Amino acid sequence: MSVAAENAAVPTGTKPFAGFEWLLAGRYLRTRRREGFVSVIAGFSFLGIMLGVATLIIVMSVMNGFRKELLEKIVGVNGHIFATPIDRPLDDYDSVAARLSKTPGIKLAIPLVEGQALASSQTGNNGVLVRGVREADIKAIPFIGGNIRGGTLDGFDTTPGVAIGRRLANALGIQVGDNMTLVSPQGASTPFGTAPRIKAYPVKAIFEIGMTEFDGTFVYMPLAEAQAYFNRDGDVNVIEIFVDNPDNTQKVRDAIEADAPRPLVLSDWRQRNRSFFNALEVERNVMFIILTLIVLVAALNIVSGLIMLVKDKTADIAIMRTMGCTRGTVLRVFLITGAAIGVIGTFAGFILGVVFANNIKSIMAALNWITGANLWDPTVRFLSDIPSVIDWREVVSVVLMALTLSLLATLYPAWKAARLDPVEALRMG
Template structure:
């Protein structure tokens, strides 16, 4: 609102709620002068507090969303959405059962697999790993694996044998494409002296990099037939891996898959297998939201303190305005505008700062890492090779509305106090 608009209202003799006169007076009260400079300092601090609070909430919630989405996409990209396993035994007639499960509406793929834990060895190092035996066509049907082959190829894996290992495992063991990796499994032959471990050497035919350090360091893929012989499952497989159209609604498929599989099998979902992991993420996300909301509350309290001081400093001006005909509503709106403008501008600035930060978060991470000389967001700790951020429009809207609500609520008491000021008492000692 400009002074020209104020003079137009004065000439016409009309004054409307939240009109030019009230805006002009409110903005003048927020300007820094020598006597009330402390009020402007508090206003600036309140503005910065709201801006940083809104930006921090948007950034943290976006990073938590991106973290969950990236982990979920990688977990479901390399694991099935649902598993059918035999109760205490391997599944022998798996091709027939797989054909029946493919007829269930909503199921997109069914793959037999054999898996087991092993020790991996090389001339330079050793460690634990999870071996997963699958058909070549099923491995190629997983885009996360097929599109992230760093060296070698999955072609001819069924025909010529060999294994595919993660890049971190190859690096830890000091192995390259074409080298042999030794696998040692406890599922060996039974002898009079106990079970002898099964040992086998396999050529590395492909090296993949999924972007999730845990999988890149611990997964080994081999042909289904070789895995059956290595783990001594005879003609059976460990489980049937199922993929559906909508993994978020996986519970809708459990009853149908269980009916198709029969009573001799049990069904587990990805939510059951990773329940504790994603529950911990959700709890952490909620706690972070509550803690960071305190920043907005503190900034709102700064608005209250700043306006209370402004009302006290402008007591004489308020009394003069009241004696000249200004109503209580006019005085209340003047101070409401003064406080609310800080909240609105701070919220908009925080919204823009948060979006810019989220859109460039990986570049900023790399810059801060190079500046500090340390690796921020280590893949060994956070499982991902890059920092993700996914902005949720609904959450951003909720943060903005909450900041505006707190800002508006913070102005009500000081504005009411200014409107309730008695002109006689204010001018008595002037």
């Protein structure tokens, strides 16, 4: 017996989305042998929307975490604003740094000597960036002073020695207390030209920032020693400034320029890393568009599934119309049928995506154990661990987008069913 015949007592004036309409839509969604192929299409539509929404949430969360971790580490180690001299060497760096530290919004101003060198040991060598800082300053940098994995920074200014990253230590095969040789082309001038400067330093401390590039290239040494090593006559290259709010650097720059102790050229982290973060933003937007297509394809599957369902139920629709059901009733029945697939699939994908994003590190560890391989190689992806930060505004946008596409996909098949002529449909059936 057809569904229409089973509901012969349906009143002609059903209210919008009445119980009869929900009951009929529910029966259309159930699997039957005769309508098995329609149910298969509906199942794939459900899976497509669920996986599309979940993938969007997971990928966007990982991209957000990737950007947040990179921003925190790049800005947290390199500073937010950089002040370099204009007219003469920065030999009054102590007074300049002290005055800058009093500017509202600035929490730390670090005089810095920077130079490139070759670090070598008995087992290997590696290009490094040597940074000369004061003991109080290196301890005040959270990603350095708070991430010492071996040795100590106590007595950093008074005893010879350097602090290096864990990856550099592993690459050179050295530990705390071992010697590391630094080779710099900026050595002493001789009648035959400039001779390279070669000097061995004991490793006093090993830190781990969690970013491959920094842990494998940074070498910190006392400021006075760096000045002597790089032939700096009591001056520094730059003063790095750390502010309270990295997104508010322009206001701090304006305050520095209004009360600068001497002529300085100012730049900030946005200018130095503009191309890098722009590339991340472009990649993030392109990924969103590509993954949205997955949801769109799943929504189009709803269209094909409902069209096949309408064709299969042509006789039932005709009988309902002859019994007094309005076009609006038929329209709402198929709207509920299609929308149910989209709504349930969207919220299933929402739950799956949020759970996966919140537990991505545990899931990655389990996959590593199952496959016996390191699926997240920090030497390739810059960060030690896979990051994930859920932006609930983005999650809401993804859910609303999926619901909208799903609901729009049901309109044409439902309208097609409502426009069926009962007489013609019975003749065809």
